[in-house]
Amino acid sequence: MLAQQIVNGLTIGMIYALIALGYTMVYGILKIVNFAHGDIFMMGSFFGLILIRNVGLPFVVAFALAAVLTALLGILIERLAYRRLRFSDRIVPLISAMGVSIFLANLAQKLWGSEVHTFPKVMEIKTYTIAGMTFSTVQLLIFGLSIIAMLGLHFFVNKTKIGTAMRATSISITNATLMGINTNMIIMITFAIGSALAAAAGILVSIYYDAVYPTMGYTAGLKAFTAAVLGGIGSIPGAVLGGLILGVAENLGIAYIAAKYQDIIAFCILILVLIIRPRGILGKKEINKV
Amino acid sequence: MKRIKIWAIPAAILLLMLPFVVQMFDNADFLLRIAVMIGIYIILTLSLNIIVGYAGQFALGHAAFYGIGAYTAALLMVNYDVSFWLALPAAAIVTGFFGFLLGTPVMRLKGDYLGIVTLGFGEIVRLIFVNWIDLTNGPMGIPGIPAPSLGSYTLGSNMDFYYLVLVVTVISVLIIRRIVQSGFGLNLLTVREDEIAAESIGIRPMKYKLLAFTIGALFAGVAGALFAVTAMFVSPDSFQYVESVNILAMVVLGGTASIPGSILGATILTVAPEALRFISDYRLILLGLIIVLMMVYKPSGFWGESKRKRNFFGMTGR
Amino acid sequence: MTTEILRLDEVTVKFGGLVAVNQVSFHMNKGEILALIGPNGAGKTTLFNLLTGIYTPTSGAVLYKQQVVNKLKPYKRVEMGIARTFQNIRLIKNLTVLENVLVAHQGCNSESVWSSIFLSKKTKENRQAVVNECMEVLKIVGLESKIDEFAGNLPYGEQRLLEIARAMATKCQLLLLDEPAAGMNSQEKKQLVDVIRSLSQKYNIEILLIEHDIRMVMSIADRIVVLDHGKKITEGIGSEVQNNPEVIKAYLGEDI
Numbered sequence: 001m002l003a004q005q006i007v008n009g010l011t012i013g014m015i016y017a018l019i020a021l022g023y024t025m026v027y028g029i030l031k032i033v034n035f036a037h038g039d040i041f042m043m044g045s046f047f048g049l050i051l052i053r054n055v056g057l058p059f060v061v062a063f064a065l066a067a068v069l070t071a072l073l074g075i076l077i078e079r080l081a082y083r084r085l086r087f088s089d090r091i092v093p094l095i096s097a098m099g100v101s102i103f104l105a106n107l108a109q110k111l112w113g114s115e116v117h118t119f120p121k122v123m124e125i126k127t128y129t130i131a132g133m134t135f136s137t138v139q140l141l142i143f144g145l146s147i148i149a150m151l152g153l154h155f156f157v158n159k160t161k162i163g164t165a166m167r168a169t170s171i172s173i174t175n176a177t178l179m180g181i182n183t184n185m186i187i188m189i190t191f192a193i194g195s196a197l198a199a200a201a202g203i204l205v206s207i208y209y210d211a212v213y214p215t216m217g218y219t220a221g222l223k224a225f226t227a228a229v230l231g232g233i234g235s236i237p238g239a240v241l242g243g244l245i246l247g248v249a250e251n252l253g254i255a256y257i258a259a260k261y262q263d264i265i266a267f268c269i270l271i272l273v274l275i276i277r278p279r280g281i282l283g284k285k286e287i288n289k290v
Numbered sequence: 291m292k293r294i295k296i297w298a299i300p301a302a303i304l305l306l307m308l309p310f311v312v313q314m315f316d317n318a319d320f321l322l323r324i325a326v327m328i329g330i331y332i333i334l335t336l337s338l339n340i341i342v343g344y345a346g347q348f349a350l351g352h353a354a355f356y357g358i359g360a361y362t363a364a365l366l367m368v369n370y371d372v373s374f375w376l377a378l379p380a381a382a383i384v385t386g387f388f389g390f391l392l393g394t395p396v397m398r399l400k401g402d403y404l405g406i407v408t409l410g411f412g413e414i415v416r417l418i419f420v421n422w423i424d425l426t427n428g429p430m431g432i433p434g435i436p437a438p439s440l441g442s443y444t445l446g447s448n449m450d451f452y453y454l455v456l457v458v459t460v461i462s463v464l465i466i467r468r469i470v471q472s473g474f475g476l477n478l479l480t481v482r483e484d485e486i487a488a489e490s491i492g493i494r495p496m497k498y499k500l501l502a503f504t505i506g507a508l509f510a511g512v513a514g515a516l517f518a519v520t521a522m523f524v525s526p527d528s529f530q531y532v533e534s535v536n537i538l539a540m541v542v543l544g545g546t547a548s549i550p551g552s553i554l555g556a557t558i559l560t561v562a563p564e565a566l567r568f569i570s571d572y573r574l575i576l577l578g579l580i581i582v583l584m585m586v587y588k589p590s591g592f593w594g595e596s597k598r599k600r601n602f603f604g605m606t607g608r
Numbered sequence: 609m610t611t612e613i614l615r616l617d618e619v620t621v622k623f624g625g626l627v628a629v630n631q632v633s634f635h636m637n638k639g640e641i642l643a644l645i646g647p648n649g650a651g652k653t654t655l656f657n658l659l660t661g662i663y664t665p666t667s668g669a670v671l672y673k674q675q676v677v678n679k680l681k682p683y684k685r686v687e688m689g690i691a692r693t694f695q696n697i698r699l700i701k702n703l704t705v706l707e708n709v710l711v712a713h714q715g716c717n718s719e720s721v722w723s724s725i726f727l728s729k730k731t732k733e734n735r736q737a738v739v740n741e742c743m744e745v746l747k748i749v750g751l752e753s754k755i756d757e758f759a760g761n762l763p764y765g766e767q768r769l770l771e772i773a774r775a776m777a778t779k780c781q782l783l784l785l786d787e788p789a790a791g792m793n794s795q796e797k798k799q800l801v802d803v804i805r806s807l808s809q810k811y812n813i814e815i816l817l818i819e820h821d822i823r824m825v826m827s828i829a830d831r832i833v834v835l836d837h838g839k840k841i842t843e844g845i846g847s848e849v850q851n852n853p854e855v856i857k858a859y860l861g862e863d864i
Contacts, residue, residue: 032402033402033405033406080582080586081582081585081586084586085585085586085589088589089589090348090401090402091342091348091401091542092585092589093585094348094402094405095538095539095542095581095585096581096582096585096586098535098538098539098581099539099577099578099579099580099581099582099584099585100578100582101578102532102535102574102575102577102578102581103575103578103579103582104578105574106574106575106578107575110571110572110575218531222406222409222410222413225406226410229403229406260421261421263413263417264414264417264418264421267410267411267413267414267417268410268414270406270407270410271396271407271410271411271414274396274399274403274406274407275395275396275398275399275407278399278403465725468724468725468726468727469721469724469725472719472724473710473711473715473716473717473718473719473724473735473738474719474721474724476703476707476710476711476716477711477716477717479700479702479703480700480703480711483700483701483702483703484698484700486662486682486698487694487698487699487700488711489661489681489682489683489686490660490682490686490691490692490694490698490775491686491691491711491712491774491775491777491778492683492686492687492691492712492714492717492778493683493711493717494681494683501721505721595702
């Protein structure tokens with residue numbers, strides 16, 4: 001029972017982690033909370049849904065194409081809603097992001113209606129029982145793809161030239177620009193990767209829960225942000241760790257307290273973490289110099 | 291007080307005569323209802339502006355305080371037959387107390403973090419409205435909130451509500467103006483700009499931020515009580531996250547740390563969606579777009595701080 | 609016998625392994641102007657932040673009016689009468705000159721929200737009194753004609769003077785000036801010396817200043833404390849310090 005809850009928690013935790021990576025990467029570089037990220041995730045789900053159900057593409061192609069489209073959406077949002085605000089007061093880009101969030105959620109509602117869409121069947125659903133724990137093929141797919149995406153990101157950020165430029169940009173945009181790094185390009189790539197990961201999470205969670213709807217981005221976004229903060233915002237391993245912890249905590253809450261308190265548990269964790277240890281588990285401490 | 295502004299008299303006459311002018315239209319009740327909502331939003335916007343504009347604290351859960359005020363007034367009036375005139379201050383005090391409770395731990399947080407915590411708080415409050423069915427009647431809400439009475443007269447029509455809201459709004463605006471145009475207001479602006487400088491001249495940032503947060507919550511409670519009694523019904527739907535964003539958009543579009551700005555922002559953003567009703571399907575899409583465009587091209591708002599009165603303290607040095 | 613206002617007793621500040629201030633002791637007497645000099649990195653600003661409460665000493669004691677103030681918060685020290693200016697000016701740029709001084713005045717902070725709301729005649733009188741006192745300070749620094757300008761629009765030298773006026777408005781007894789003449793031209797420096805002198809005389813306060821301009825320090829300070837690498841190397845009156853071989857070595861290097 002406990003082990004099974006942990007497995008289920010880790011599954012949803014992987015999804016939170018994938019979304020949290022987008023928050024953490026953008027925050028690491030621009031120091032803004034991309035409030036629209038949850039809605040980018042929602043758009044990713046819809047892109048996947050439309051490409052499979054309406055266009056009739058095979059799952060793998062649709063998955064990749066949806067990720068690309070969502071990445072382009074992320075780039076567009078950065079270009080139109082954030083770029084000019086890069087050096088303004090921190091509240092300004094955040095409000096702009098909320099504007100984008102309202103825009104996307106309502107655009108989706110207008111385009112696809114406010115009802116819950118079911119996701120077409122993309123694979124044979126089988127379950128395997130190992131040591132008393134049940135795994136479904138969907139769960140295995142989520143584990144597999146998430147781990148591949150995370151390892152890929154880890155390699156990209158730490159071992160490639162663009163990844164190094166990304167880390168440099170996150171320390172100081174101005175300095176990185178002076179060192180000859182095309183920071184606009186780096187920021188675009190960051191948004192693209194973050195959005196593509198969100199699209200992957202969106203499609204996977206849509207298969208898992210068999211539901212796609214325009215307001216799905218809000219709660220998921222907030223929880224993923226919680227995960228990012230819990231792990232230490234700006235830290236990539238932190239986002240993964242935070243997502244997994246949150247997913248497990250939430251599932252144990254459902255199992256042992258009450259299902260209706262699922263969201264309250266997540267938000268209470270968020271508030272407690274921010275009050276007690278705002279830099280999160282793996283985050284760095286900010287130093288104030290006089 | 292000695293010099294009443296020239297525009298104040300015609301403005302006052304206009305506001306007092308408005309319900310009679312409105313009677314000439316077929317949809318008088320609808321128009322009065324909008325006017326009532328403008329008043330409520332003016333109080334909400336000003337109360338959030340104390341926190342966001344003057345104290346510079348980025349709070350994203352104002353709908354929670356609005357909701358706590360509304361539910362407090364509604365529950366007192368429906369379950370305990372408390373008169374509106376007692377329920378109004380009670381709602382203000384209860385909400386202010388919640389502001390103080392939340393503010394004590396969270397006012398140490400900075401910027402985005404504070405925004406997210408208050409957002410989470412807003413969500414928790416809404417979920418409690420939905421889930422604590424014994425107290426709040428859950429998603430069904432609380433219907434049948436009685437109309438306030440004044441002596442033997444019952445304030446039951448939309449016109450009565452208009453005057454009720456007008457009086458409470460005007461008093462709230464005047465009080466908030468006194469509060470911010472003072473040493474306290476100067477202290478808030480100093481804390482907002484530079485906490486280290488503030489401490490170096492004996493200002494305790496935490497104290498002022500917390501006070502601003504409490505006062506802001508308190509006035510949101512006033513607005514909530516007004517909403518409960520004029521809508522005669524409260525339910526969790528009225529206090530969603532979008533409502534917090536809406537109020538924040540009013541503050542920012544009007545202009546932070548500006549009283550005329552807040553009045554303007556609340557009025558425009560209440561009227562615009564109604565005026566845009568013919569394209570009602572698109573109005574929230576448009577709202578999102580307007581917020582983004584405003585931030586990109588005019589982040590200081592329609593009536594920003596640059597227009598503020600130079601001498602806040604009310605006394606001149608000459 | 610002179611009364612002692614401030615005393616540092618073997619104060620040490622460590623940041624991790626780095627010793628920024630190492631067992632420094634000195635004192636200040638009533639009405640004195642004391643200058644703190646030393647080459648870059650000598651620990652002057654750290655010492656300053658120690659006095660204003662931004663850092664706490666790792667060991668040793670800071671006594672103000674015979675009271676240990678090691679751990680008091682900055683705003684508490686302001687209440688006790690210690691005020692400061694900043695090396696990198698920290699004015700509130702979008703408040704006016706007068707408003708910048710007003711916020712520092714006790715009368716502006718102590719007004720309750722109730723009295724702001726009711727704004728009685730008494731409250732208005734109190735406010736006028738606060739404004740008058742602030743105007744007096746502004747006259748001394750020579751900014752009384754610019755009270756309605758935004759602080760951010762003032763020229764650099766005047767911003768420094770405004771910071772001094774703001775610190776004075778706290779009714780401090782001990783004024784700490786962190787490089788008040790930095791970035792000033794010689795004309796402005798002369799004005800600054802006059803301002804510091806007249807403040808010292810008119811209010812009979814103690815002034816501790818960090819300054820690089822040796823000529824200015826010699827002309828204004830009653831005594832000088834010299835720091836190098838976190839240690840006090842000497843203290844004394846102007847000419848004593850100027851001719852001290854340790855001081856020359858600290859400033860000019862080993863082989864002179």
